[in-house]
Amino acid sequence: MAGNMAQAFCGSFTALYVQTPGYASMNAEDTVRLQAHMYLAKQLGAEIVTTHGEDVPTQIAEYARLSDVTKIVIGRSGIQRRHFWSEPTLTERLITLAPEVDIHIIPDAEVYKSYCGKRLSTIRPILPTARELLLTLGILAAATIIGWLFLKLDLASANIIMVYLLGVLLTSSFTNGYTCGILCAFLSVVLFNFFLTEPRLSLGAYGSKYPITFAVMFAAALLTGTLATKLKAHALLSARDAYRTKLLFDMNRKLQKAEAPEEVYQMTAMQIQKLLQRDILVYPVQGDALSTGILYPTDGSCPHPAPADDQEQDVIHWVWQNRKRAGATTETFPKAKRLYLAIRTGQQAYGVVGIPMEKKTQPDAFTSSILFSILGECALTLESLRNAREKEETAVLAKNEQLRANLLRSISHDLRTPLTSISGNADTLLHSYAALDEQTRKQIFTDIYDDAQWLIGLVENLLSITKIADGSVKLHLSDQVVDDIVSEALRHIDRRSAEHHIMADCGDTPLLVRVDAGLIMQVIINLVNNAIKYTPADSVIRITAIHQENMAEIRVIDNGSGIPDEIKKHVFEMFFTGSNLIGDSRRSLGLGLTLCQTIIYAHHGELTLKDNTPHGCIFSFTIPLSEVNLNE
Incomplete structure (x- = not known):
C-alpha cells in the first residue's frame, strides 16, 4: 500500500526500521521476516533507513518530523488494550506523538504481540554461557571477599553495598543480555545477608531495617545492571552505525572517481567482499545482455572469469529479467548455490551479484541493509555514467548535425560564386569564342582553371578531414628532411605568390623528422596560401624550422595586418572564414586550418597561433623528430 501511495502522490518512499537493544536476542523467525520485509520494500523502490532507540513510536514520530513526512503506513498488532491501566499500544502512542501526520493503520493477518509485550521482550533473559556464569560468580566472590575485609576494618555497611553495586556494574558490562546482571543483583543481596550481616552464615537478620536495606540494594543493583547493559547495547549499535557510515562513505568516495562501468563493478565487488568475507560473483550488463561473470576471490588473487555453471544460469537470467532476488535462502530457485541480487534502479537492471551461501548463514538485517545500500550506490553510479555517455553521444550527434547544416549552408551560398x-x-x-581576342580568351581560361582548382582543393580538404578524423587514413611515416618538405611545398603554392616575398630558412643543421611527407606538405601549403590570401601585396612571408627538444617546430610568419584577438579562438573551427577584407571570404569555406590541425594532431604535434612583432601573425606547428642521426 505504501508503495502505491508514493506513486499516486508522486512522493518519496522510505522504509524505516527502528533497531532496539533487543535486536541481538531476536529469534530466527523474526530475523527472516524482517529481512523479507526490507527486501520487499527495496523492490518496491523504497529507501531503507535504520534508526536506533528503545522507544519505537518516539523514533518514528521524530524521524517523520525531521524528514517532513506527510503519511505513515503502519501495521496494527492483533492484541488491543484490555484494561484502562494498560500501556498504550504502538499505534496509539504514534497517533498522539504525530498528530499532524496522516497515519494509515493496516490490520496484520498474523497475530503479533502488542507493543507492550514487544517492549518487555527486549529485556527477556537469554541463556548465559558457561564463561559468563563463571565470570559472574568470580565477581561476586571477589566482592564478598572485599566486603569481608571492609567489615574487619570496621567500615560502614554502605561501603560494602557499593562494592556489590560495582560488581553488578562490571558483570553487566562484561556479559551479554540482562540475565547475568539480574542474577548478580539477586545474589549480591543474598551473599551480603548470608556472610556480612548478623547472624553470620544465615539468611536471617537481627535488625528490623535490614529488609528495607536489602530491597533498596536489590533495586539499586538491578537498575545499575540494566543501565549498564543498555549503555553497552547502545555503544554496540553506535559502533555498527559508524562502521556502516564509514563503509558507505568509502564506497561513495571511490565511486565518484570511477570513470568506467568496469571500475564501478570492481569497487562494488570489493566492498561486498569486505562486508561479507565471501567470494563475490558479478555479472555486468553490456549492451542489452549479461556478460560473462567475474569472480572476485577472498584469497587476494586477481579477479578472473567465473566457471560455467549451467544450473546457475537460469537463476542469474531470472534475477536480471525480473529485477528480484533469487537463489539460496529464497523461495525462488532455493536449491541454487548462491544468493543472487540485482543491481537495479527503478525498472533498469545493470547487473547481477552472486553471494555463496554454502555452509553460511544468511546475512542479518544490519548486514543486509548495508548490502542493499552498496548495491543501490552501484546502480546509481552506473546510471550516472550511462546518462553521461548518452549525453555525450547526443552532443556529438548534435555537433555532427550542426556541421552538416553548416556545410550545406556554405555549399549553397559560397559555392554558387x-x-x-x-x-x-x-x-x-561557347557562343563568342571567335569574337574574343587571344588575351581575353586566355584570361577566361585562367579564371575557369582557378575556379576549378579551388573546387578540387575544397573536395580534397573535405575528404582528408573526414578520413583522418574517422581513422580510415593510415599515416605513411618515413624519415624526411624538413628542408626538402618545405622546398617541395613551395613549388605547389598559390600562383599569386609572385606578388609576395616568400623566404624559407630551415637552419644550417638539417632536421630529420618522421612524418607523412604528403600530409605535412599539405599543411605548409595551406598555411602559406592563407598568408598569401590574407596579406597585402609585397608582404613578406617566411618559413622557418628550429629544433625543440624531441620535436621540430615549423613556423609560417607574415607581416600582414594580423588577426584580431576576438577571432583567434575561432580560427581553427570548421567553416570559420573571418572578416578580413583582403581575402575573398566567398572563396573560402574555412576548412584549411581545420585540416592542418587534424593532420598535426594525427602526428602527435600541436598547431598554434600567436602575434608577430610589430604586426602580422605566426602559425607554428610541431612534428616529431626521427630517431636516426644524420651524422651517423
Whole structure:
C-alpha cells in the first residue's frame, strides 16, 4: 500500500526500521521476516533507513518530523488494550506523538504481540554461557571477599553495598543480555545477608531495617545492571552505525572517481567482499545482455572469469529479467548455490551479484541493509555514467548535425560564386569564342582553371578531414628532411605568390623528422596560401624550422595586418572564414586550418597561433623528430 501511495502522490518512499537493544536476542523467525520485509520494500523502490532507540513510536514520530513526512503506513498488532491501566499500544502512542501526520493503520493477518509485550521482550533473559556464569560468580566472590575485609576494618555497611553495586556494574558490562546482571543483583543481596550481616552464615537478620536495606540494594543493583547493559547495547549499535557510515562513505568516495562501468563493478565487488568475507560473483550488463561473470576471490588473487555453471544460469537470467532476488535462502530457485541480487534502479537492471551461501548463514538485517545500500550506490553510479555517455553521444550527434547544416549552408551560398563564374565563362567561350581576342580568351581560361582548382582543393580538404578524423587514413611515416618538405611545398603554392616575398630558412643543421611527407606538405601549403590570401601585396612571408627538444617546430610568419584577438579562438573551427577584407571570404569555406590541425594532431604535434612583432601573425606547428642521426 505504501508503495502505491508514493506513486499516486508522486512522493518519496522510505522504509524505516527502528533497531532496539533487543535486536541481538531476536529469534530466527523474526530475523527472516524482517529481512523479507526490507527486501520487499527495496523492490518496491523504497529507501531503507535504520534508526536506533528503545522507544519505537518516539523514533518514528521524530524521524517523520525531521524528514517532513506527510503519511505513515503502519501495521496494527492483533492484541488491543484490555484494561484502562494498560500501556498504550504502538499505534496509539504514534497517533498522539504525530498528530499532524496522516497515519494509515493496516490490520496484520498474523497475530503479533502488542507493543507492550514487544517492549518487555527486549529485556527477556537469554541463556548465559558457561564463561559468563563463571565470570559472574568470580565477581561476586571477589566482592564478598572485599566486603569481608571492609567489615574487619570496621567500615560502614554502605561501603560494602557499593562494592556489590560495582560488581553488578562490571558483570553487566562484561556479559551479554540482562540475565547475568539480574542474577548478580539477586545474589549480591543474598551473599551480603548470608556472610556480612548478623547472624553470620544465615539468611536471617537481627535488625528490623535490614529488609528495607536489602530491597533498596536489590533495586539499586538491578537498575545499575540494566543501565549498564543498555549503555553497552547502545555503544554496540553506535559502533555498527559508524562502521556502516564509514563503509558507505568509502564506497561513495571511490565511486565518484570511477570513470568506467568496469571500475564501478570492481569497487562494488570489493566492498561486498569486505562486508561479507565471501567470494563475490558479478555479472555486468553490456549492451542489452549479461556478460560473462567475474569472480572476485577472498584469497587476494586477481579477479578472473567465473566457471560455467549451467544450473546457475537460469537463476542469474531470472534475477536480471525480473529485477528480484533469487537463489539460496529464497523461495525462488532455493536449491541454487548462491544468493543472487540485482543491481537495479527503478525498472533498469545493470547487473547481477552472486553471494555463496554454502555452509553460511544468511546475512542479518544490519548486514543486509548495508548490502542493499552498496548495491543501490552501484546502480546509481552506473546510471550516472550511462546518462553521461548518452549525453555525450547526443552532443556529438548534435555537433555532427550542426556541421552538416553548416556545410550545406556554405555549399549553397559560397559555392554558387565559382560555379556561376565557370558557367558564365564557359557560355561566353561557347557562343563568342571567335569574337574574343587571344588575351581575353586566355584570361577566361585562367579564371575557369582557378575556379576549378579551388573546387578540387575544397573536395580534397573535405575528404582528408573526414578520413583522418574517422581513422580510415593510415599515416605513411618515413624519415624526411624538413628542408626538402618545405622546398617541395613551395613549388605547389598559390600562383599569386609572385606578388609576395616568400623566404624559407630551415637552419644550417638539417632536421630529420618522421612524418607523412604528403600530409605535412599539405599543411605548409595551406598555411602559406592563407598568408598569401590574407596579406597585402609585397608582404613578406617566411618559413622557418628550429629544433625543440624531441620535436621540430615549423613556423609560417607574415607581416600582414594580423588577426584580431576576438577571432583567434575561432580560427581553427570548421567553416570559420573571418572578416578580413583582403581575402575573398566567398572563396573560402574555412576548412584549411581545420585540416592542418587534424593532420598535426594525427602526428602527435600541436598547431598554434600567436602575434608577430610589430604586426602580422605566426602559425607554428610541431612534428616529431626521427630517431636516426644524420651524422651517423
